[in-house]
Amino acid sequence: MMAEQAVQKLPASGPEREKLRQSGQFWTPAWVAQAMAAYPIAGGHRTIFDPAVGMGAFFRAALAVAELANVRVRLQGAEVDKSILDKAKTSGLKSRDLSGVEVRDFVLDPPRTKLKAIVANPPYIRHHRLSADVKSRLKIFSMRLTGVAIDARAGYHIHFLLRALQLLEQGGRLAFIVPADTCEGVFAGTLWQWITRHYRLDAVITFDHMATPFPGVDTNPVIIMIENAPPGAEFHWARVTQPDNLALRAWVLSGFKTVEAGTLSVQRRLVCEGIATGLSRPPQVMTHPAVLADFARVMRGIATGANEYFFLTAERVTALGLQKEFLVPAIGRTRDVAGDELTHADLRRLEAQQRPTFLFSPNGNLPSRFPWSVRRYLKRGERLGLPDKPLIKTRKPWYKMETRAIPPFLFAYLGRRNARFIRNRAGVVPLTGFLCVYPLSDAPNFVERLWALLNHPDTVANIVLVGKSYGGGAVKVEPRALERLPLSERALREAGLAAPLRETQLEFTLREERARYKVSKRS
Numbered sequence: 420m421m422a423e424q425a426v427q428k429l430p431a432s433g434p435e436r437e438k439l440r441q442s443g444q445f446w447t448p449a450w451v452a453q454a455m456a457a458y459p460i461a462g463g464h465r466t467i468f469d470p471a472v473g474m475g476a477f478f479r480a481a482l483a484v485a486e487l488a489n490v491r492v493r494l495q496g497a498e499v500d501k502s503i504l505d506k507a508k509t510s511g512l513k514s515r516d517l518s519g520v521e522v523r524d525f526v527l528d529p530p531r532t533k534l535k536a537i538v539a540n541p542p543y544i545r546h547h548r549l550s551a552d553v554k555s556r557l558k559i560f561s562m563r564l565t566g567v568a569i570d571a572r573a574g575y576h577i578h579f580l581l582r583a584l585q586l587l588e589q590g591g592r593l594a595f596i597v598p599a600d601t602c603e604g605v606f607a608g609t610l611w612q613w614i615t616r617h618y619r620l621d622a623v624i625t626f627d628h629m630a631t632p633f634p635g636v637d638t639n640p641v642i643i644m645i646e647n648a649p650p651g652a653e654f655h656w657a658r659v660t661q662p663d664n665l666a667l668r669a670w671v672l673s674g675f676k677t678v679e680a681g682t683l684s685v686q687r688r689l690v691c692e693g694i695a696t697g698l699s700r701p702p703q704v705m706t707h708p709a710v711l712a713d714f715a716r717v718m719r720g721i722a723t724g725a726n727e728y729f730f731l732t733a734e735r736v737t738a739l740g741l742q743k744e745f746l747v748p749a750i751g752r753t754r755d756v757a758g759d760e761l762t763h764a765d766l767r768r769l770e771a772q773q774r775p776t777f778l779f780s781p782n783g784n785l786p787s788r789f790p791w792s793v794r795r796y797l798k799r800g801e802r803l804g805l806p807d808k809p810l811i812k813t814r815k816p817w818y819k820m821e822t823r824a825i826p827p828f829l830f831a832y833l834g835r836r837n838a839r840f841i842r843n844r845a846g847v848v849p850l851t852g853f854l855c856v857y858p859l860s861d862a863p864n865f866v867e868r869l870w871a872l873l874n875h876p877d878t879v880a881n882i883v884l885v886g887k888s889y890g891g892g893a894v895k896v897e898p899r900a901l902e903r904l905p906l907s908e909r910a911l912r913e914a915g916l917a918a919p920l921r922e923t924q925l926e927f928t929l930r931e932e933r934a935r936y937k938v939s940k941r942s
């Protein structure tokens with residue numbers, strides 16, 4: 420057995436942590452790396468390629484699994500950072516183990532040959548950390564490969580996965596560990612429809628919070644295992660509940676057949692159901708008779724493009740002499756709403772704490788029509804260069820603010836504290852930290868019932884089904900996803916609302932797919 424590298428020590432914050440985020444240099448622990456390396460080895464492959472070698476976690480893992488299975492493996496790979504490869508030599512690997520590694524960008528300057536087995540923990544570099552040039556090259560690449568536009572919010576890891584799939588030989592196997600946004604992000608539906616139309620999704624492995632491979636990192640990782648083989652209707656889905664779980668490796672080595680009792684929760688799922696639910700999430704029990712869109716419409720909060728200029732404290736409004744008609748009461752930070760109600764008294768408390776509560780919201784009139792105080796403030800905005808800022812420059816005139824009707828409900832969609840619905844009794848419009856929830860009817864009776872429905876424990880519990888999960892229980896929910904929030908029979912009954920008389924889209928898709936699957940099994 421090889422000497423194992425000690426667990427990576429992560430800087431909690433500051434420039435060192437920032438450097439890590441920029442380079443995506445997080446190392447995979449041995450128990451996870453071995454389970455992943457076991458996938459191609461169990462499929463008979465003996466040349467293992469890691470496209471993002473780092474300190475060589477997968478090389479050590481492949482050698483350990485090969486020893487266990489009594490076979491020999493060849494190691495190949497790519498890495499952009501040469502200095503990290505030098506360090507890899509001090510982590511239990513020999514120079515000859517690393518001789519097959521090329522210093523290159525795997526996505527933008529890929530190897531020229533096809534690959535039989537790819538095992539990777541691609542750098543998790545979020546889209547907003549990528550340069551405009553890199554983003555545009557990635558976009559062209561993914562469009563050419565898939566024939567569909569992958570949303571610009573897809574991070575580098577998504578393009579790593581696509582490049583690996585493109586290079587995977589017929590019969591080849593790939594195991595990737597990726598953040599859950601790969602299965603839950605706005606682009607996930609398009610991405611997985613394409614993948615599962617062309618490749619066979621063999622397994623998805625998820626982790627309980629207690630068993631996360633990356634303690635202290637704000638991410639919810641998922642392992643995906645794919646073979647370049649005709650697509651199948653079902654896949655294996657596992658949940659790891661204990662860390663340092665070598666039973667995971669044994670399960671993969673057995674070809675997903677043998678599970679040591681009490682170590683993993685394993686099930687077979689339909690691919691179409693997994694994609695609709697989100698592959699990182701447990702299967703959804705189809706018992707919900709309605710979704711939020713049956714009762715309400717959801718919009719994101721207002722994006723100002725420059726909160727420090729447009730979002731003002733009461734004190735600043737007075738100092739600038741801005742008139743009421745150019746101001747809209749607004750709320751910006753989820754932290755500014757302590758509970759599940761926002762009242763006028765809360766706004767006054769925020770004012771006393773010098774928190775901004777007014778959105779400067781001039782309409783599209785010409786400046787000559789505005790009072791002097793507003794004109795003076797607009798001039799200041801121009802001097803600050805606001806008309807050239809990314810979002811603002813798309814507006815005509817630049818100071819014309821987005822508008823929203825006052826939403827009776829807000830949804831705080833991201834936070835360490837649970838994502839939650841908020842009754843807006845203060846008549847504010849929210850900025851982008853919140854979503855606006857508009858009941859389909861303004862009838863007071865309906866609005867009150869809807870509030871009971873939104874606050875129901877079943878409804879709150881279902882938020883994770885439509886949210887993107889991060890580490891530590893934080894969830895982020897997009898407007899369209901919130902409209903798909905499942906509502907239980909019990910919550911509807913207790914709130915006094917009736918379910919619409921129709922099948923949900925997911926139930927419909929599943930019924931169709933099951934029927935198709937039965938037919939194809941018979942024929």
Ligand SMILES: C[S@@+](CC[C@H](N)C(=O)[O-])C[C@H]1O[C@@H](n2cnc3c(N)ncnc32)[C@H](O)[C@@H]1O
Pocket residue numbers: 442443444445446447469470471472473474475476477497498499500503523524525526527539540541542543
């Ligand atoms: C998350 S680390 C994983 C390293 C190792 N395979 C592991 O699992 O511990 C990702 C590695 O990818 C490297 N990397 C970043 N961008 C890359 C690119 N475009 N091509 C190849 N490697 C890259 C980083 O330097 C980093 O070492």
